Amino acid sequence: MGPVESAAAEDGAGGLDRVHRVLAQPRVGMGPEAVAVDVRRRRAFVACSRSDAVTAVDLVRMTPVWRAGVGREPIPIVFDAPTGRLFTADARSDIVSVLDAGTGEPLARIAVGAYPAGLGYHPRLRRIFSGDTAAATITVVDADRLAPIGVIPAGLGAGSIAIDRRRDRGYCANFMAASLTVFDPVTLRPLDRIPVGRGPCKVVADPVADRLYVANSLENTVLWLSLADGRVGGSFPVERAPVGLAVSRDGRHVYVCNRGAGTVSVLDVRAGAESHRIRVGYGPGDCVIDPATGRLLVSNAGSGTLTIVDRPWLPGPEAPAGHPAVGRLLPGFALPDLRTGRIRTTREWAEKKYVINFFASW
Template identity: 70%
Template sequence: MVDAAARRAFVACSRSNAVVAVDLDRRRTEWRSPVGREPIPVVLDLPARRLFTADARSDTVTVVDADSGTRLAQVPVGAYPAGLGHHPGLRRVFSGDTAAGTVTALDADHARVIGTVPAELGAGSIAVDTSRDRAYCANFMSASVTVFDAATLRPLGRIAVPEGPCKVVVDPVSDRLYVAGSLHGTITRFCLRTGANLGELVVERAPVGMCVSPDGRWLYVCNRGAGTVSVLDTFRGTESHRITVGDGPGDCALDPVTGRLLVSNAGSGTLTIVDRPWLPGPPARAFHPVVGHPLPEFALPDLRTGRIRTTREWAEKKYVINFFASW
């Protein structure tokens, strides 16, 4: 999550139970705020200058001052909240409660629960179409997306999607909804106006995070299982290129000032910053064709004893073989 004016990025660190503020210009940590256990997403409410985190293992949403990092409140929600949505105009934050199969609506100004929306098992990521006051909640275990009215909290329908929907993103420019299917490595596209399915795009393993460029041209997809970001050209409906990032990339955001892509890497505990992410980088280093394959069996004499040594002696062990000329 990026605060462009303050030149900060906010990262939810699920393994450290904290939110970290990063100075984007100096590229260093400004402050670290403890929240609930296993914070997964974070959203920024600019009008109140507050951060909201969904603390999955605490069944809470924590509210933090975006400028100082001071914890302001902790609000109980449904079981295992793993996703957040935000409608700044309605002054609401929505929590996708995975184990409860519900969406909890919170008043962003008063940090209190104002209602609950029935969803389905695995409710998590939430995207909001602010022009129509509609919200979309991905239900990971139910292969569906729940649609509801963000103002009245009335359920509006259900969209069937491929198994394991992990992230939903609304693009107001192209009027599309993007759904990342983590189990099949696909991105499904829907028209927001008509609800029509516009087809799927294939990415790498376990896509779990996404963001879209301000002009709607580029969709960036975090492939957690591959350590890459797929860059999709939404105009052509193809993958343009892939960017290698850290281990286990979980989500991403764009800095609207510089256009740089920020990727939070859960596996390596790092933040990758990519300049001009819409352009392909240098070609990846080519690996020898045997890299990644089992070591062929062979036997060689021991120079000290003359005994024949084989690779089977070190099966399932790590070792270094140094081949050199003996002349």
């Protein structure tokens, strides 16, 4: 049993530690998106969409140990503990790739619908569910036979999939249809369509709070629904373009990857509000909680890194106040070029990146 999060934690000296710590940010590849954890081997696996590969990271040394090629643009990843296999949906190859999690050896390539961008997993049923974005379908894969066994109609932009194992209900986020498709993972029948906010990117089921969380990337909100009756219970405002979600094991905190802000919002479920934010790398795509340590693992699509955060439920130090000139337009000025005598102005470099080196002597 992993550690249970609390509102405060004692440090080694017996004092109160109110600061989360970024322990490491190993480079994993280009465009890292989803993350999965093998608790027994102490490894994390990152789907690197722009490298067309999966990178394995040793969570003790916090360094990569292997990288394996898959299809084009892997986005989601699932770890199947009983078989020690990894599954990635490779969006631009229309396949699900299967790897040996210990070595990275390729095991199978399974054809699914057009542009698969999300995966769901039901370990008891031994089934993997692929959200096929362009096909508006969910392809169901037998996790042992490594073969498709059915297709479920969904909505346009079908992607992220969450499974309520208590009731055997599946939920697929339809990005362009602004809805959730509810389906039966046993009979493979669609059951309902639930409207949500614009651009639902990620859905996560929390069995502790009995809630389903939905990241609406185009509305900058996280919606929550009751798993018992499917009714919308409320929403949380977050920063720009939330695309990834993870829930703590005790159901107390929800972690939201704000792709447009380079932060993770930490939502306190009991308080019903955001408690603090954690600055990570550029373009955070998704995150997961390491069950063994409670640490937060965040993939940074724009930085090519994996941020490992210790005790993420604790607020960090306040960010220093920025200079009042930050964010304002650069005032125009003109100076002579020391080599030619020509007058140069800031208008010559409008909309361009440049470096100004100020030198003074006295």
